[in-house]
Amino acid sequence: MRLFDPSKPFYKGNLHMHTTVSDGQRTPDEAMDLYQRGGYDFIAITDHWKPSTERWHGSMLCLPGVEIDYNLPGQVIHIVGVGMGAGLMDRVKPRQSAQTGVDLINEEGGRAILAHPLWSLNTPEAVGSLRGLAAAEVYNAVSSFPWNAGRADASGILDVAAAQGHILRWTAADDTHFYNGEDRSAFIQVQADSLTREGILAALDGGRFYASRGPKILQVELTEDRLIIDCEPAARIMFASDLPYVAGRVFEGEGLTHAEYIIQHKRRERFVRCAVYDGEDRQAWTSPMPTRVYR
Ligand SMILES: [Zn+2]
Ligand SMILES: [Zn+2]
Numbered sequence: 001m002r003l004f005d006p007s008k009p010f011y012k013g014n015l016h017m018h019t020t021v022s023d024g025q026r027t028p029d030e031a032m033d034l035y036q037r038g039g040y041d042f043i044a045i046t047d048h049w050k051p052s053t054e055r056w057h058g059s060m061l062c063l064p065g066v067e068i069d070y071n072l073p074g075q076v077i078h079i080v081g082v083g084m085g086a087g088l089m090d091r092v093k094p095r096q097s098a099q100t101g102v103d104l105i106n107e108e109g110g111r112a113i114l115a116h117p118l119w120s121l122n123t124p125e126a127v128g129s130l131r132g133l134a135a136a137e138v139y140n141a142v143s144s145f146p147w148n149a150g151r152a153d154a155s156g157i158l159d160v161a162a163a164q165g166h167i168l169r170w171t172a173a174d175d176t177h178f179y180n181g182e183d184r185s186a187f188i189q190v191q192a193d194s195l196t197r198e199g200i201l202a203a204l205d206g207g208r209f210y211a212s213r214g215p216k217i218l219q220v221e222l223t224e225d226r227l228i229i230d231c232e233p234a235a236r237i238m239f240a241s242d243l244p245y246v247a248g249r250v251f252e253g254e255g256l257t258h259a260e261y262i263i264q265h266k267r268r269e270r271f272v273r274c275a276v277y278d279g280e281d282r283q284a285w286t287s288p289m290p291t292r293v294y295r
Contacts, residue, residue, distance in 0.1 A: 003191075003208060003220040003286075010189040011041035011200070015065065016080050016115060016137065016173035017183075022047035026179050032057040038184040041195055044082040051081075051089055054197060061195055067115060070098040075121040077114070077130075080137075080173075083201045084110025102132045111204055113171055116140035118154040127157065128166030134204050138170035138211050138285050141182040152186075155240075155275070155285065162271050162288045163242035169204075169287040170273075172211035186213050212284035215276045220286050227261045227272045227289070236277035242270045263291050 004010075018024030019031050026034065028045055035043050036058055044065030045052040051066040066088065069078045077098040081088065088108040092101055102112040111134035117127055119140060127136065136158055144152035158168060172186035190209040192199035203209055210217045219230040229237060233255035240249070243264055251259045263269055273288040 001222045003222075004218070005191065006219070008191050008193075010191050011195055012187055012189055013040060013042040013044075013200070014174050014176070014184070014187050015044045015063070015082050015113065015171060016046050016067070016140070017043060017176035018047050018067075019045055021045070021050045021052070024177050024179070026176075028052070031176070031179070032060065032062060034179065034183060036060045040184070040187070042190075042200060044080075046080050046082070049089075049094070051084075051086070053086065061197070061200070063197055063200065064110070068092060068094075068101050070094070070096075070101065072098075072126065075123065075126060077122065077126065078116060078120060079105065080113040080115050081105035081110045082113065083197055084108040099130060102130055106132050111135075111201055113137060113173075114168070115173075116143045116151070116154065116175065117157055118151040119143040119148060122157060124157060124161040124164055124166070127161040127168070128164055133168055135169040135171045135287075137173055137175075139172035139186045139213060139283070140175045141173070141186040141213075142175040142177055144182075147178060147182060153283075159240060159242075159273075159288070162273075165270075167271055167288050167290055169207055169209075170211050170285050171209070172213060172285070186211070188212070189216070207287060210284055210286055213282040214280075215278045215282060215284035217274075217276055217284050217286065220274070222272075222289050224292060225263055225265070227263065227274060229259050229274045229276065229286070231257055231276045231284070233257055234276045235279045235281075238275045238277070239272060240275065241272045243267055265291070265293070268293050 046065035114136035192203040239261035
């Protein structure tokens with residue numbers, strides 16, 4: 001299975017950001033201008049409990065978006081909803097369960113993304129208990145320094161969840177609030193048939209995207225026996241899975257553009273994924289993918 005079609009373009013997007021409609025530091029117009037100037041093809045403004053509506057800002061598509069949140073003992077659960085219709089807020093309430101929030105986003109035609117699971121101190125059990133998530137944020141820029149306690153990268157907890165059988169797709173997002181460095185830093189690259197709401201949502205459903213802080217992935221190929229990556233020149237390519245140790249899973253050098261990982265079927269390896277690093281240690285991530293042990 002090859003994830004991407006070399007003849008099709010990628011669309012760059014940020015599906016999690018705030019404005020003065022809730023606790024963000026820029027107005028929606030200022031935020032849209034900033035992202036459009038940054039070369040983004042689509043965004044979703046996701047203010048807390050205040051949904052945005054679909055619109056075009058020049059050539060940039062703004063998907064409907066909202067963020068809803070719930071408190072559990074020892075953790076919080078924040079869900080970003082994108083692409084849904086206007087009826088959601090008549091139905092979704094803070095005192096419902098997070099699962100109800102996810103269900104209602106899906107029923108209203110949207111997609112639900114688990115936001116910043118490490119910042120939220122989510123347990124793998126909590127992550128795994130949610131049904132109907134389109135993705136989870138492997139990286140949430142504002143969860144790091146200087147705004148937060150360095151909990152941006154949730155790959156560890158999401159690996160643990162995947163090893164327990166809860167394999168989610170991974171996005172990266174800015175969760176922009178301050179607009180002083182976290183903006184335009186973490187994003188997804190989506191290969192959609194069209195830059196439309198339907199096109200982006202279909203690509204999310206099909207897993208035709210990757211998360212990044214800069215590095216570019218060109219192709220992801222999963223065969224019966226291998227995970228094969230092509231990328232723009234990178235400093236490190238790393239393959240991770242549910243097996244704690246596999247020899248030769250890290251490739252380092254100058255200008256790496258290709259790497260292959262042999263799936264450890266004899267050891268019943270259950271999922272595999274890849275991360276590509278640039279010289280400044282910024283990553284791009286594929287989603288974890290089930291091996292034939294799962295399929
Ligand atoms: Zn949040
Ligand atoms: Zn947020």
